[in-house]
Amino acid sequence: MSDLFTELTAPNGHKYTQPRGLFINNEFVKAQSGQTIASINPSDESEITSVHAAGPEDVNAAVSAARKAFEDPSWRDIDTNARADLLYKFAELIEKHRETLATIETWDNGKPYSVSYNDDLAEVISTIKYYAGYANKIHGQVIDTSPAKLAYTVRQPLGVCGQIIPWNFPLAMAAWKLGPALCTGNTIVMKAAEQTPLSILYLATLVKEAGFPPGVVNILNGEGRVAGAALAKHEGVDKIAFTGSTATGKEIMKMAAVNMKNITLETGGKSPLLVFEDADLDQAVKWAHVGIMYNQGQVCTATSRILVHESVYDKFVSEFKKYVSQVSVVGDPFSDSTFQGPQVTKAQYERVLSYIEAGKADGAELVHGGQPHKDVNGKGFFIAPTIFTNVKDDMRIYREEVFGPFVVISSFKTEEEAIERANDTTYGLGAALFTENITRGHRVARRIEAGMVWINSSNDSDVRIPFGGVKQSGIGRELGEAGLEAYTNVKAIHVNLGNRL
Numbered sequence: 001m002s003d004l005f006t007e008l009t010a011p012n013g014h015k016y017t018q019p020r021g022l023f024i025n026n027e028f029v030k031a032q033s034g035q036t037i038a039s040i041n042p043s044d045e046s047e048i049t050s051v052h053a054a055g056p057e058d059v060n061a062a063v064s065a066a067r068k069a070f071e072d073p074s075w076r077d078i079d080t081n082a083r084a085d086l087l088y089k090f091a092e093l094i095e096k097h098r099e100t101l102a103t104i105e106t107w108d109n110g111k112p113y114s115v116s117y118n119d120d121l122a123e124v125i126s127t128i129k130y131y132a133g134y135a136n137k138i139h140g141q142v143i144d145t146s147p148a149k150l151a152y153t154v155r156q157p158l159g160v161c162g163q164i165i166p167w168n169f170p171l172a173m174a175a176w177k178l179g180p181a182l183c184t185g186n187t188i189v190m191k192a193a194e195q196t197p198l199s200i201l202y203l204a205t206l207v208k209e210a211g212f213p214p215g216v217v218n219i220l221n222g223e224g225r226v227a228g229a230a231l232a233k234h235e236g237v238d239k240i241a242f243t244g245s246t247a248t249g250k251e252i253m254k255m256a257a258v259n260m261k262n263i264t265l266e267t268g269g270k271s272p273l274l275v276f277e278d279a280d281l282d283q284a285v286k287w288a289h290v291g292i293m294y295n296q297g298q299v300c301t302a303t304s305r306i307l308v309h310e311s312v313y314d315k316f317v318s319e320f321k322k323y324v325s326q327v328s329v330v331g332d333p334f335s336d337s338t339f340q341g342p343q344v345t346k347a348q349y350e351r352v353l354s355y356i357e358a359g360k361a362d363g364a365e366l367v368h369g370g371q372p373h374k375d376v377n378g379k380g381f382f383i384a385p386t387i388f389t390n391v392k393d394d395m396r397i398y399r400e401e402v403f404g405p406f407v408v409i410s411s412f413k414t415e416e417e418a419i420e421r422a423n424d425t426t427y428g429l430g431a432a433l434f435t436e437n438i439t440r441g442h443r444v445a446r447r448i449e450a451g452m453v454w455i456n457s458s459n460d461s462d463v464r465i466p467f468g469g470v471k472q473s474g475i476g477r478e479l480g481e482a483g484l485e486a487y488t489n490v491k492a493i494h495v496n497l498g499n500r501l
Helices: 056-071 080-096 098-109 113-134 170-183 198-210 224-232 246-256 281-297 313-327 346-361 415-423 438-447
Strands: 005-009 015-019 022-024 027-029 036-040 047-052 142-146 149-157 160-164 187-191 217-220 239-243 262-266 272-275 305-309 365-368 386-389 406-412 430-434 452-455 488-496
Touching: 005 047, 015 098, 015 198, 022 056, 022 198, 047 198, 056 160, 056 187, 056 217, 056 224, 080 098, 080 113, 080 170, 080 198, 098 113, 098 170, 098 198, 113 170, 160 170, 160 224, 170 187, 170 198, 170 239, 187 224, 198 217, 224 239, 224 246, 239 246, 246 262, 272 281, 272 415, 281 313, 281 406, 281 430, 305 313, 305 415, 313 365, 313 386, 313 406, 346 365, 346 386, 346 406, 406 415, 415 438, 430 438, 438 452
Parallel strands: 160 187, 160 239, 187 217, 239 262, 272 305, 272 430, 305 406, 386 406, 430 452
Antiparallel strands: 005 015, 022 027, 022 217, 036 047, 142 149, 149 488, 365 386
């Protein structure tokens, strides 16, 4: 096995060259500590390969490269049309390597190949193209004051941006951060999740091929408590963008305070889904299934608390159980028939199982699943889709984020009760509601305490629409035009055109 690259053959027979090093200054290099981290296939628990693990010295090197690139006229003063062309070429290369990237994502993460190829890679490509289109449209404004003064604003890049991405959507979350940061002229040090680094390291090869100058994009693998912490508290970093747990987000905030870094945080959620008595139950069942079982339930916005009006509660539970049994096929992620692959790691697998036991102990009624799924060669981190009913609001499974194919269902009597219980959480990322009453739909949506509300759907985000939460679900927004604001400063310029009185 090479120190920096290795030849691999994935379970679907796809052969490719996997980078193993740290990507700094447009080159793959060894970690200065010599440490590596094994990447595990969650489907059979075997080691795929090991990759170099960045330490503080490597973070220093990457930040220095990013700072030098930010100050270099070849990037700092590049024509915005040329910047757009670079991003568009990057998107074209991702499309060209789509099969390889989807294969790596499925192998390393466990999500179905159909999801990696059709959903995640489609989102990556569209996100980069979206921000390529914005690169030559970043502008300020002229503010009319008086004939004696010209006042205008310009939007300028923040500088060196540290970006820490999660393991549930590695490529998609990378694109959400790379697109707007590069579009606005920043430079980047990105830390991949140590659980799923392989697709991001492969993506780094396309950064160089697209023609980005050395140091503009640097990609590190490493443990969060080592490399992530070093990046968050590095005084040469101007911004930290983080997606992950609320607990880790709080630590990131503390560390970023060392030089008052600009921060964007997208953290945890326990999103509600409300089903009113006049809802189209067929649609509510289908969307509720997507809202919690998609991506093995490993979705920050997953609508994991379902509140159903008492008049349709029994029917909804019956239809939902039936639909999950029919659609949530658990199995080999490279199989076309699979809807649900394994949880990403053994730790996550054990976490979900622990919440199943907590639900039983607290007296909730387990009506579906609730056990490991061992029908895939007897190995892997597979869990049967799990449904608890008659759940009380003070139970752990109702209040805490599980991050798995795990949903709780409870009933409500009135609209006011539904809103109050939906908002009774420390989180505020997403929420969904189902009703055929358009007035109620808009009324309830405005009262739900969440950054995003879906009416008659769930979790159908779009690159053109802002994404983010309130309360302990985060700070700031990603995607859409709002995503550009997270990577620019507004500078006001005052020009005196008159005489001092």
